[in-house]
Amino acid sequence: MALGGTIRGKKTTLRLPAEADLGTYNRWMADMRVRRAHSVWQEPAMPATWKERFKETAKDKMDVLWSIDAEGGLIGFAAGSFWSVTESGFTLRQFVIDPEEWRKGYGWDAALALHRYLFDYLDLRRSGVEVRADNAAGLRIADRLGYAEYARGHEVHYRDGGYVDEVQFFMLKETWHERWGATEREYGPVAADATR
Amino acid sequence: MFGPRLEGRNGVSLVPSTLEHFKLHGPWSMQPEVGRFWGPRFGELTDENAETRFKEFAGSQTSVNWSIAYQDEPVGFTGIFGIDWVRRDGESAIFIGRHDLFGRGIASEAVRLRTDFAWRELRLHRVHNWIGLANRGSRRANEKSGYKQMGLYRKFWFRSGEWYDEWLGEAYPHTFPDQR
Numbered sequence: 148m149a150l151g152g153t154i155r156g157k158k159t160t161l162r163l164p165a166e167a168d169l170g171t172y173n174r175w176m177a178d179m180r181v182r183r184a185h186s187v188w189q190e191p192a193m194p195a196t197w198k199e200r201f202k203e204t205a206k207d208k209m210d211v212l213w214s215i216d217a218e219g220g221l222i223g224f225a226a227g228s229f230w231s232v233t234e235s236g237f238t239l240r241q242f243v244i245d246p247e248e249w250r251k252g253y254g255w256d257a258a259l260a261l262h263r264y265l266f267d268y269l270d271l272r273r274s275g276v277e278v279r280a281d282n283a284a285g286l287r288i289a290d291r292l293g294y295a296e297y298a299r300g301h302e303v304h305y306r307d308g309g310y311v312d313e314v315q316f317f318m319l320k321e322t323w324h325e326r327w328g329a330t331e332r333e334y335g336p337v338a339a340d341a342t343r
Numbered sequence: 344m345f346g347p348r349l350e351g352r353n354g355v356s357l358v359p360s361t362l363e364h365f366k367l368h369g370p371w372s373m374q375p376e377v378g379r380f381w382g383p384r385f386g387e388l389t390d391e392n393a394e395t396r397f398k399e400f401a402g403s404q405t406s407v408n409w410s411i412a413y414q415d416e417p418v419g420f421t422g423i424f425g426i427d428w429v430r431r432d433g434e435s436a437i438f439i440g441r442h443d444l445f446g447r448g449i450a451s452e453a454v455r456l457r458t459d460f461a462w463r464e465l466r467l468h469r470v471h472n473w474i475g476l477a478n479r480g481s482r483r484a485n486e487k488s489g490y491k492q493m494g495l496y497r498k499f500w501f502r503s504g505e506w507y508d509e510w511l512g513e514a515y516p517h518t519f520p521d522q523r
Contacts, residue, residue, distance in 0.1 A: 233383045234500070298494020298511045300471060305430045310468075315494060315511070 150205050151213035151225075156260035159253050161213040161225060164204075168214045169197040171221050171245075180246040183306055184282050188226060188241045215244070215257045222248045225261055235272040237265050242276075242285070249284070258288050263331040266323040273319050279304055280312035293322040345400070346407045346422070349460060355452035357409035357421065357460075364410040364417045365397040366390060371419075371440025379502070380475040381438070407465065411439070411453045418444055421453050423461060423470060431468035433461070437481060450484035458488040462516040469515055475499075476508040489518035 154161040175181045177191040189200055204212055209231070215223035223244040230236040239261070244254045265271050276294065278285040294316035302310035345359035369388035371377055378384040400408050400422075408422035419439040426433035435457065437450055461467045474482045476495065490512035499509035 231383070297496045300469075300493055300511075300513055302469060302515075303430065303432060305468075310430075317496065 149207055149209075149211045151211045154213070154260045154264045156256040158251075159215050159217045159222070159257040159260065161215050161257060161261060161264075164201070164212050164214040164224065166198060166201060168221055168224070169194065169201060172224060173197055175224075175243055175245065178246060181243055184279065184285065185241065185243060186304070188224075188243070210240075213261075215253070217248065217251075217253050217256075221245075222253055223257065225257065235270075237269075237271055237274045239274065239276040254284060255288050255291070258292060259327075259331065262292055262318075262323060263327070263333060266320050267328075267331060268333045271320065273317055275315070275317045277313050277315050280314050286314065289316050292318065293326045294318045295322075344403060344407055346409045346460060349409070349456045351452045351456045353448060353452060354414040355449050355456075356412045356415075357453060357456050358412050358417075360397070360400065360408060360410040360420065362394060362397045364420075365393045365400075367417060367440060368396075368420065368438075369393065372438075374440075374442060376442035376445075377438075377440060380478040380481070380507075382500075406433075407460075409453075409457070411437075411449065413441075413444060413447075413449050418449060419453070421457050423457065423465075423467070426465075426467070431466065433467060433470055435461075435470045435472045435485075437484070445480065450481060451487050454484045454488045458514060458519055462519055469513060471511070471513040474510045474512065476510040482510055482512075485512055485514070487520070488514065489520060490514040491518060 150163050151161060152163055173191050176187055176189055210226065210228045212226045213224060214221055215225060224241065225239065226241040227237055227239040230238070242254070242258065262274065265274050276289060278289055295318065296314055297317055298315040300313040300315065303313035304311050346357060348359065349357040351357070369386065372381060373384055373388070400406065405426045406422055406424035407426070408420065408424070410417045411419040411421055418441040419437065421437040423433040423435045437453060439445065439450055458470065461470050471493070472485060472490065474485065476482070491514070492510060493513045494511040496509040496511065498506040500507050
């Protein structure tokens with residue numbers, strides 16, 4: 148998994164992860180509220196194990212990890228995979244916001260910024276995400292961004308003594324540009340005299 | 344890990360893979376007939392890479408893999424990978440490398456053996472997969488063993504001037520036909 152660079156939202160910033168973030172990652176992975184909402188990215192572990200994971204993460208070429216900041220502090224992380232050298236796409240695999248920071252709009256803001264990067268900057272053809280059917284906040288963000296459901300796995304995730312379904316979504320570049328292209332741009336237009 | 348030897352019907356069996364089997368995968372996957380629903384028909388096709396993949400498959404604790412044998416000759420691979428032992432869910436796949444043997448029911452029997460093993464021996468709760476909608480042979484092979492459509496990813500890839508959709512299936516112990 149590679150380490151992702153800076154992507155600025157209005158309230159949040161996705162940024163290069165650092166070793167100093169790992170203790171907080173560990174705390175989130177041990178938080179049952181996070182584990183109920185998401186698949187676990189990595190199980191809680193000793194600091195040395197997290198450092199090893201971090202080193203391995205930095206080496207990968209197709210997977211990317213970002214830490215998410217808001218108001219000067221770490222409030223989450225995002226991780227996903229680019230598809231391949233011949234297929235232009237990205238799957239968002241983890242999107243964790245600190246439960247103490249829920250309901251402040253940080254998730255929406257960071258998700259919008261990340262997708263702007265995927266479509267407006269990288270010019271990918273599509274993106275995908277899988278959300279547990281009872282993760283109301285995740286479903287709302289996916290819908291608002293423009294994701295469309297294409298599949299529903301039944302009894303996929305097990306937690307709290309029972310199974311929950313999984314909803315699978317995709318979004319095309321055309322949908323992004325139709326919905327967000329006019330307002331969400333990584334950069335302003337190139338100045339008329341910039342290429343002279 | 345590799346699965347145990349499973350004897351099927353009509354000369355089909357699932358057998359633990361060997362390094363020699365793994366060395367066949369590269370040349371098989373480079374054939375246009377095989378690559379229509381796979382991709383991208385290039386890759387690191389060295390014996391060293393085959394050995395590395397063989398060791399990875401053998402050492403995996405989250406996958407069960409077999410070579411498919413037809414009349415005691417290796418003809419492809421199948422397995423269940425990405426197994427989550429808490430959810431008891433995994434993704435299945437099948438690959439028939441010998442395109443001259445397409446249409447003989449080898450995949451159907453291999454999927455039946457694999458799926459039966461998932462329920463009776465691994466005690467899995469669910470198995471799921473992705474198959475090209477137009478790959479009728481593979482899709483029918485899975486449907487015969489109880490896979491049902493859970494979704495359709497429209498225009499998943501583009502080949503020879505047309506879009507191909509991807510079929511998403513899932514199977515449970517209660518959807519498996521009793522074929523003993």
